[in-house]
Amino acid sequence: MSEKLVYLLQRLSRKTWWRCAMFSLFAIAAVVLASALGPRIPPTVALKLGSDAIGSLLGILASSMLTVAIFSASTMVSSFSAVANSATPRASQLLIEDTTIQNTLAAFIGAFLYSIIALVGLHAHVYGDGGRLVLFAFTLVVLLIVVVVLLRWIDYLSVLGRLGETIRRVEAATTRAMDQRMDRPFLGGRRQQPDERGAEDVRAATTGFVQHVSMDLLQAKARALDTRLHLHALPGTFVDPLSVLVSSEATLDDADREAIRQAILIGPGRSFDHDPRFGLVVMGEIAARALSSSINDPGTVLDVMATAVRTLSHWADRQADNHRDGGGQEQAVPFDRVTAPAVREEGMLEDVFMPIARYGAPAVDVGVVLQHALHSVQRLYPRFVDEAGHIAAYALERAVHQGLCASDLDALRAAHEGEGAACAGRRDGFTRPVRRMP
Numbered sequence: 073m074s075e076k077l078v079y080l081l082q083r084l085s086r087k088t089w090w091r092c093a094m095f096s097l098f099a100i101a102a103v104v105l106a107s108a109l110g111p112r113i114p115p116t117v118a119l120k121l122g123s124d125a126i127g128s129l130l131g132i133l134a135s136s137m138l139t140v141a142i143f144s145a146s147t148m149v150s151s152f153s154a155v156a157n158s159a160t161p162r163a164s165q166l167l168i169e170d171t172t173i174q175n176t177l178a179a180f181i182g183a184f185l186y187s188i189i190a191l192v193g194l195h196a197h198v199y200g201d202g203g204r205l206v207l208f209a210f211t212l213v214v215l216l217i218v219v220v221v222l223l224r225w226i227d228y229l230s231v232l233g234r235l236g237e238t239i240r241r242v243e244a245a246t247t248r249a250m251d252q253r254m255d256r257p258f259l260g261g262r263r264q265q266p267d268e269r270g271a272e273d274v275r276a277a278t279t280g281f282v283q284h285v286s287m288d289l290l291q292a293k294a295r296a297l298d299t300r301l302h303l304h305a306l307p308g309t310f311v312d313p314l315s316v317l318v319s320s321e322a323t324l325d326d327a328d329r330e331a332i333r334q335a336i337l338i339g340p341g342r343s344f345d346h347d348p349r350f351g352l353v354v355m356g357e358i359a360a361r362a363l364s365s366s367i368n369d370p371g372t373v374l375d376v377m378a379t380a381v382r383t384l385s386h387w388a389d390r391q392a393d394n395h396r397d398g399g400g401q402e403q404a405v406p407f408d409r410v411t412a413p414a415v416r417e418e419g420m421l422e423d424v425f426m427p428i429a430r431y432g433a434p435a436v437d438v439g440v441v442l443q444h445a446l447h448s449v450q451r452l453y454p455r456f457v458d459e460a461g462h463i464a465a466y467a468l469e470r471a472v473h474q475g476l477c478a479s480d481l482d483a484l485r486a487a488h489e490g491e492g493a494a495c496a497g498r499r500d501g502f503t504r505p506v507r508r509m510p
Contacts, residue, residue: 076286076337079345086169088177095182099214103189106206107198126208127194130187133215137184144177144225151233159238160357166241166344172228179221183214235372239358243379245344246351247386253348253415254390260287261303264411270302270319274329276311280338283307284346287407289335290318294409297322301332303412308347311338348387348415352423355380360427363435370438373428377445380424381452387420388453418459421449425460429467436480439471443487464488 084090151173155164167173190207193199199207231237258264282305294301299322305311318332342350355376362372425446432438446460446467468488472481 074286075288076284076335079284079286079337082345086174088168088174091174091178092181095178096185099182099186100189102186102210102214103193103207106190106210107193107203109202109206126204126211127191129208129211129215130191130194133211133218134184134187134191137180137187137218140222141177141180141184144180147229147232148173148177154233155238158233158235158361160354160361162342162350162354162357163238163242166238166245167233170241172224173232176221176225176228179217183218186214187211235358236375239355239372239375239379242351242354242358243383246348246355246383249344249346249348249351250383250387250390252346254387254394257394258412258414259285259303259306259346259407259410260405261291261407261410261412262405264302264413268302268411269304270300270321272320272322272324273316274318274320274324274332276305276313276315276317276336276338277333278338279312280310280340281342282309282311282317282336283339283343284337285412286335286337287410287412290332290410291407293328293331293335294320297324297328299409301410303410305336306347306413306415307345308342308350349420349423352380352383352420355383356424356427359424360431363428363431363438370432370435373432373435373438374441376424377428377441381445381448384420384449384456385452387417388456391453417453417455421446421456421459421463425463426466429463429470433467433470434474434476436471436476436483439467439484440487442467443484447490 152164152167155167190211194204194207284307285303285305290301290303297320299320301321302319303317304319305315305317309315311317317336320328320332324332342353344350359373359376361367362369362376425442428438428442432442443464446464450457450460465488468484471484476484
């Protein structure tokens, strides 16, 4: 099975209608199985166990499940809107693909369809006494599932759509994408050198973002052509019809170019899958929205910075683990005929900290914590040192042009120069320098 097919199946499994369809098919199978197993049960046993109570039970289940399903669907839509308004529309993608929400809605819809189909068969006299008993047993199982799902759903509503929970989801999605990239540093191919390029270019057929690259298809095409292919667009890259996706060292015809394009999935937006920088971009958007004058929520910005440092620390730890294990690029390469570029690690800092430096310049508390966060990042990973220093200097320059008072500028300069050892306290895990009033 190709990587592209696996990726498309994974995306399909995250759709709400897919889980609803599966639960509904299970409900229909239970009704059909009841009619098939019913004749095997003696009528005296069925009557003794109370199979005549099934009608009222199914009626209660049908009426209640319709109401609960409608309420759950409306709550789900409201949560999507709340996340898009309080955080960023890009973060709502994680809520849409949440398995707990999908399983809850699917269980309620499946239970409703089960009770409706069972009632139709019951009033049509499809079941005998034995079938009614089997249907009664299945109904008890469905009721148990509904009760468990409902209790879990009630508890889940307490955090659904909250900003802190949204930031946690973005962090989890980002670390998963980072782990995927660390497991296959160059998507399973060879490391691409800065000047490595083929003579024949394959350009994008449409405008959008690269969402997935099927390296196995590129490897198979390179073998068929007895050449090497060079990938130039990693997942998350914006491309247009003039952008080069892949270059080849061999001559390509139109069929070869189309086959190579089919290995690269381009969509209208970026995805958290296979794109370790997208989660950091979303964190930056959450912080930028919190810094707007209409919201003015510096506490959220501090939470985002703490989360960003923790996420970048995870990336640095995985990089160190790879080097201790002998280096990611030195391990076995499954797609040895395809080269891929490395992730531009300096861009990770730009994605999350540059919006905070730009829009948080008037807030001295945000500026001080930003300086300490950038100092922490510099200590984490050598490749972050230069870019973190550049962003720290940019943030200080922006703050100077905001007309802050002298004491605030002194605090920012002290934090920028690393003079935060003497501090009055801690806030969100970062030290704050003492402000001396004039």
